[in-house]
Amino acid sequence: MTSIVQALHDRIIGSIDSIQPPERYKIVVLDAKTNKIVLSACKMFDIMDRNVTLVEMLESKRQAYASLEAVYLLTPCMESVQRLMDDYPSDSPTGKYKAAHVLFTAPLEDRLFDRLTKSPVSKYIKTLRELFMDFTAIESRVFSLESPSSFYTLYSPAKKMELSAEMDSIAKQLVSVIATLGDFPSIRYFRPPETEDGKRTQSMRLAGLLQSELEAYVRSNQDMAGRQQGQGTILILDRSIDITAAIVHEFTYQAMANDLLPIEDGTKFTYNIENGDGTTEAVSVVIDESDQVFTDIRHAHIVETASTLTSKFNQFVAENEALRGDKDKVASLRNMKDQLANLPQFQDMKAKYSTHIHIAKECMRIFEESKINELGLVEQQLATGETVEGHLPKQVLSEMVPFLDDPDVSGMDKARLLMLYMICRGGLRNEDREQLLDLARMSSDNVEAVRNLGLLGVNTERGGSAPRSKKKPFYPRKKAEDEEQPFDLSRYITKAKKIVEEHINGTLDPILYPYTTEAPSLDSQDSTRSLRKTAQPAWEKKRLNVKGSRLMIFIAGGVTYSEIRAMYELCHSMGRDIVIGSTHVITPRQFIFSLKDLARGPLRPIAPVIPPYSAPVQAQPPQQQRLGPGGPRPGGPGNNMMPPQGRGPPPPQGSGRPMPPGSGGAPGPGGMRTIQKDASGRFVAPTSPHGPPRSPAHPQHPPQHHAPPPPPEEKKKNKMFGFI
Structure with a gap:
């Protein structure tokens, strides 16, 4: 892959x-x-x-x-x-x-x-x-357009005038991703039933623009001559398709660490270590795919992380007999930390294990002190619509209220819980919502974030005593008979994973997820089939071959670590080459922080990457x-x-x-x-695919076909630049 x-x-x-x-x-x-x-x-x-x-x-x-x-x-x-x-x-x-x-x-x-x-x-x-x-390129299966400001432009009413230019920019950047991978994919997008009245969602707009930009790129590039669209597929979604995934606590190592700890850009972590003389020192480490310890545990549940780290460290010691001395194998993170302090000759591996031991212990400390272990059970009931035993939750409000009234629960976690409850209930009556907000006693920023949830298409209000809408959800929850979730706190499955699974299996609803052009045949989506292969019987064509061509998923407005993990899991389980990307990667905390300013737009403009x-x-x-x-x-x-x-x-x-x-x-x-x-x-310049040819450019000075004259002889200078 x-x-x-x-x-x-x-x-x-x-x-x-x-x-x-x-x-x-x-x-x-x-x-x-x-x-x-x-x-x-x-x-x-x-x-x-x-x-x-x-x-x-x-x-x-x-x-x-x-x-x-x-x-x-x-x-x-x-x-x-x-x-x-x-x-x-x-x-x-x-x-x-x-x-x-x-x-x-x-x-x-x-x-x-x-x-x-x-x-x-x-x-x-x-x-x-x-x-x-x-x-x-963030990871081997993940890319980013590095545009966190896109969230405001896509969903803020204060940014409507900038939406068209933003969509055009995103489409052009997606062409760069496609060109780098060398594909010419079919484009499939999310079109909910509400759009039948002519209203266009962000996914629909972006899919149309991408189709136009991709066709323009193919026309202007000789390397693409003669290629037909359908060599792979790109699925265009946006953040509004699954708000729950951006809110609920995730308990796998990478997602949990980025949610609970101050990790910069998902890769840089700074923490204090204690030296042998009793002094402390701040250490900054980079956590990425060059760290094999990290890649082995990043998608493991936090409960499994400690045992995985311990077993891998014991294997490391066994492979390096000189490290053992008179010590036995370690049995816990605390024992491992003590033994690592005595391994100065293996600094690189020592640093990696020390970093992940520290991160795992910090996550578990916050997990217990902030009552996330208890809070997470209520979140899972709201997110999945069922209890651990598989029954319909009937007492979820009474289980939720004590957390809203608990001063030890952070305002951020209370806001997340309230949002999940509003999504689960399909909206609340105004007086009910205000009572819950008063009970939670949150900061004005967190209250504003809860109120702005409706800007993402979530039904947040129900007027008077009118009953809740019975409209069928655009993606009903289904639990497969063979579905296994070994941890009670990790039962929610992202909608992106379900969508991709159904696309690969050939069962994704073509009305909700149409193509921008004619839907490709099964053969065109399977790059491994021979063109000389004889026609297959109808029963064999009912299901796509899971060993097919590359599948790209783009989620405008931010992708979560849980969705990233899900794509890695599908790559492994279904044998498909899957790449996922977004305008940026988000954590639940970043999502809530962005929500609070969504109605009016960010108070401070986001600084451009390139300075003025x-x-x-x-x-x-x-x-x-x-x-x-x-x-x-x-x-x-x-x-x-x-x-x-x-x-x-x-x-x-x-x-x-x-x-x-x-x-x-x-x-x-x-x-x-x-x-x-x-x-x-x-x-x-070559003819622009969107308009007339560019006119030849006349330089202000006569053109020269030879190199510029050499400068006067320079003196020796003992100089060096500071750079990147």
């Missing part, structure tokens, strides 16, 4: 490798957003090993290297285009670098194309490409320290390297692949669009 991290990694490295300057060595320049994209899939060593001597940030002050060509990997926005132009000012005989190879992560708007190609920088640009890789542009100030470059030819190669963020002055770049460590002579611009990986120059040196 394809890893989306590996696919993005190959696309980035392939793009850098395709630039082969005659000097062999090159500089890479990233902006703030492309830096996040690159680091989501690549280590810094991966880039430095491609004959790259320096990686720099576009927004930082940089020293000129007029003897080296630069590869710019940029976001197609005004700020990055303007900063690129500043590197090659019209009043300077040379630019910051000898030449520029400009690779944009997404298609460049016509106005930015004209601005760029009519500026002095155009005579320095040797390569101009659109890569279609405008997303981050300001004109450069003429100043001397910062002093740097040179790394000699025998110095260490940078292997990660926070290090930089420049070639020693006067002797050319040092040979890189590792595989120094010989580069063929030429001026660069070799063909890049498939699915990209290269903008060529005509005979006069003007950039002529």
